[in-house]
Amino acid sequence: MKWISKDVQTFLSAKEYIDTAIVPLYSISLEAELKQSAEAVEFISLLTAQVERQFAGRLLLLPPFTYLKKASSEITAEQLKNWELSLAAAGFQHIFYLTADAEWRRQEEKYDGSFIWLPAIPLESMSDGQKITLVDSQVSQLLPLFTQKWQENQGK
Amino acid sequence: MSKERVSRRQFLSYTLTGVGGFMAAGMLMPMVRFAVDPVLRAEEGGEFIATTQKVADLTDEPVRVDFTFKQKDAWYESDVTQSAWVYKGDDGKVVALSPVCKHLGCTVNWNSNKEHPNQFFCPCHYGRYEKDGTNIPGTPPLAPLDVYPYKEKDGYLYLGKAEPRKEA
Numbered sequence: 438m439k440w441i442s443k444d445v446q447t448f449l450s451a452k453e454y455i456d457t458a459i460v461p462l463y464s465i466s467l468e469a470e471l472k473q474s475a476e477a478v479e480f481i482s483l484l485t486a487q488v489e490r491q492f493a494g495r496l497l498l499l500p501p502f503t504y505l506k507k508a509s510s511e512i513t514a515e516q517l518k519n520w521e522l523s524l525a526a527a528g529f530q531h532i533f534y535l536t537a538d539a540e541w542r543r544q545e546e547k548y549d550g551s552f553i554w555l556p557a558i559p560l561e562s563m564s565d566g567q568k569i570t571l572v573d574s575q576v577s578q579l580l581p582l583f584t585q586k587w588q589e590n591q592g593k
Numbered sequence: 594m595s596k597e598r599v600s601r602r603q604f605l606s607y608t609l610t611g612v613g614g615f616m617a618a619g620m621l622m623p624m625v626r627f628a629v630d631p632v633l634r635a636e637e638g639g640e641f642i643a644t645t646q647k648v649a650d651l652t653d654e655p656v657r658v659d660f661t662f663k664q665k666d667a668w669y670e671s672d673v674t675q676s677a678w679v680y681k682g683d684d685g686k687v688v689a690l691s692p693v694c695k696h697l698g699c700t701v702n703w704n705s706n707k708e709h710p711n712q713f714f715c716p717c718h719y720g721r722y723e724k725d726g727t728n729i730p731g732t733p734p735l736a737p738l739d740v741y742p743y744k745e746k747d748g749y750l751y752l753g754k755a756e757p758r759k760e761a
């Protein structure tokens with residue numbers, strides 16, 4: 438489900454089936470890394486859209502958690518923690534964060550959700566065909582991460 | 594000047610209705626929204642979209658066929674990609690099924706669950722369908738997979754808008 442009124446409506450009426458939330462983490466830089474920041478956003482948004490299409494019935498794709506690269510990492514980390522707590526309180530059993538920002542590696546243990554790191558691949562110089570192949574292959578590597586998590590928990 | 598499409602008087606009356614018409618619009622919203630849902634609108638009129646699949650290459654094993662078309666949603670146009678599971682049935686007729694699970698809309702895969710071979714499998718809540726799209730009782734989906742109408746043109750497969758399967 439996407440964060441749009443129609444999907445959210447379905448979500449509300451079928452909550453018991455939708456136990457997974459995806460939150461893209463976007464680091465914004467207006468300085469030297471502006472370009473990388475844009476590339477990462479572009480790539481992650483394409484990927485999350487594909488993942489959402491595959492698993493629309495079981496997950497809710499939230500609007501991205503966006504923060505300034507230069508902001509204090511403690512404050513950013515705490516804000517994300519707040520998101521996590523709210524999502525857990527809303528009944529989500531699985532939370533996935535998709536990011537290209539290696540900074541989160543140092544914070545990872547503080548969260549129950551799973552981090553998925555993605556390379557920031559510059560798509561600009563690629564043809565449409567190349568883009569599709571690239572995104573498809575990335576997505577097919579991502580999907581098992583979700584199904585595995587679901588299976589693990591089912592066994593419990 | 595070329596001919597005006599909206600006369601000034603008409604335009605003025607549009608702008609004026611805008612204000613009072615707003616509340617009426619609120620009441621109509623649910624119905625209108627349904628009627629003009631962009632997904633439905635883009636494909637109305639039985640438009641068929643070309644795929645890169647040659648009909649002659651199809652076998653009795655379902656293959657995934659992706660196709661892309663433009664969808665206009667108010668002020669932007671976007672490319673929408675949809676998929677179909679396509680194979681040739683016993684009678685040699687093409688069967689093109691929508692991969693969208695009738696439970697809550699995940700994408701179903703062919704033959705991806707080892708315990709249940711030769712079925713369509715939904716990874717989300719383990720919904721299953723027979724090869725012909727019939728939902729298997731006891732799994733979450735309550736209806737068979739939608740079916741795409743198709744056409745063959747110059748050897749290639751063209752797909753229309755997926756429809757719920759008519760009961761035989």
Ligand code: FES
Nearest residue numbers: 494694697715720
């Ligand atoms: S969305 Fe396919 S079984 Fe629930």
